[in-house]
Amino acid sequence: MGIFKKRTVENLGEKKTDMPEGLWTKCPSCGESLYESALAKNLRVCTHCSHHFTQSAPERIAALCDEGSFEEMDNHLQSLNPLGFKGYLEKVKANQDKTGLDEAVVTGCATIDGQPCVLAIMDFRFLAASMGSVVGEKITRAIEAATKEAKPVIVFSASGGARMHEGILSLMQMAKTSGALARHAEAGLSYISVLTHPTTGGVTASFATLGDVILAEPKCMIGFAGPRVVKETTHADLPPGFQTAEFMMQHGLVDIIVARKDMRSTLSRLIHYTNSGGHAKRAA
Ligand SMILES: [Zn+2]
Numbered sequence: 001m002g003i004f005k006k007r008t009v010e011n012l013g014e015k016k017t018d019m020p021e022g023l024w025t026k027c028p029s030c031g032e033s034l035y036e037s038a039l040a041k042n043l044r045v046c047t048h049c050s051h052h053f054t055q056s057a058p059e060r061i062a063a064l065c066d067e068g069s070f071e072e073m074d075n076h077l078q079s080l081n082p083l084g085f086k087g088y089l090e091k092v093k094a095n096q097d098k099t100g101l102d103e104a105v106v107t108g109c110a111t112i113d114g115q116p117c118v119l120a121i122m123d124f125r126f127l128a129a130s131m132g133s134v135v136g137e138k139i140t141r142a143i144e145a146a147t148k149e150a151k152p153v154i155v156f157s158a159s160g161g162a163r164m165h166e167g168i169l170s171l172m173q174m175a176k177t178s179g180a181l182a183r184h185a186e187a188g189l190s191y192i193s194v195l196t197h198p199t200t201g202g203v204t205a206s207f208a209t210l211g212d213v214i215l216a217e218p219k220c221m222i223g224f225a226g227p228r229v230v231k232e233t234t235h236a237d238l239p240p241g242f243q244t245a246e247f248m249m250q251h252g253l254v255d256i257i258v259a260r261k262d263m264r265s266t267l268s269r270l271i272h273y274t275n276s277g278g279h280a281k282r283a284a
Pocket of ligand 1 (some may be wrong): 031047050179
């Protein structure tokens with residue numbers, strides 16, 4: 001008789017996903033259903049397995065900077081659709097409405113534990129944080145402001161790569177951002193790069209991997225081409241953990257893996273160390 005049929009544990013788990021959208025989020029790593037409010041309070045890290053969910057730029061700014069210290073810069077720049085890519089500007093507008101941001105990166109000056117720095121934080125929600133001319137220009141201007149004001153620069157990367165809608169102009173941003181970093185380095189200033197899930201394509205191949213110190217969030221994906229493309233091109237089986245932060249640290253690309261709860265204190269220590277002259281001048 002149906003009345004005696006018990007719901008299995010699996011069924012109960014599935015039931016939770018039927019909850020109104022926005023109340024619960026299912027962890028893709030351990031499968032637990034998490035209260036959205038509890039997840040937000042825990043810096044969007046799973047309370048069961050420490051899986052790091054994607055964090056928005058405003059959430060990162062709130063968690064990292066001294067309260068009220070962040071002053072945004074260059075939030076007026078707009079893509080002009082130089083290639084006439086059909087539907088591109090509508091897509092940009094839809095992403096602006098969805099995220100409340102003007103583009104896929106937020107830049108500005110702030111203090112961390114009272115120490116001035118310039119920050120650029122990419123937001124994956126906005127067109128997969130792809131790098132078009134506005135993203136590249138905003139990051140370049142942020143680095144140039146840091147050079148002018150003799151401040152360290154911190155860039156949080158997360159990107160699907162160069163933005164295809166702007167073609168070669170997107171690829172040009174790789175050289176432009178790298179050039180600005182070279183001039184920042186020539187001035188003897190430090191650059192901390194933080195890789196978050198996922199950092200790929202032209203962003204990995206330019207400013208994201210040029211840090212004096214390169215930090216990464218646990219288990220985030222870091223690569224140029226995706227694993228499927230690499231496998232099909234090389235006709236080789238990929239090693240376990242390929243393109244994770246841990247794999248990249250083992251192979252020398254990443255210096256430190258930092259859990260999100262320790263990110264602010266780690267950045268604070270690194271800024272303090274570099275500001276006190278404890279770092280060697282980087283070769284440009
Ligand atoms: Zn989890």
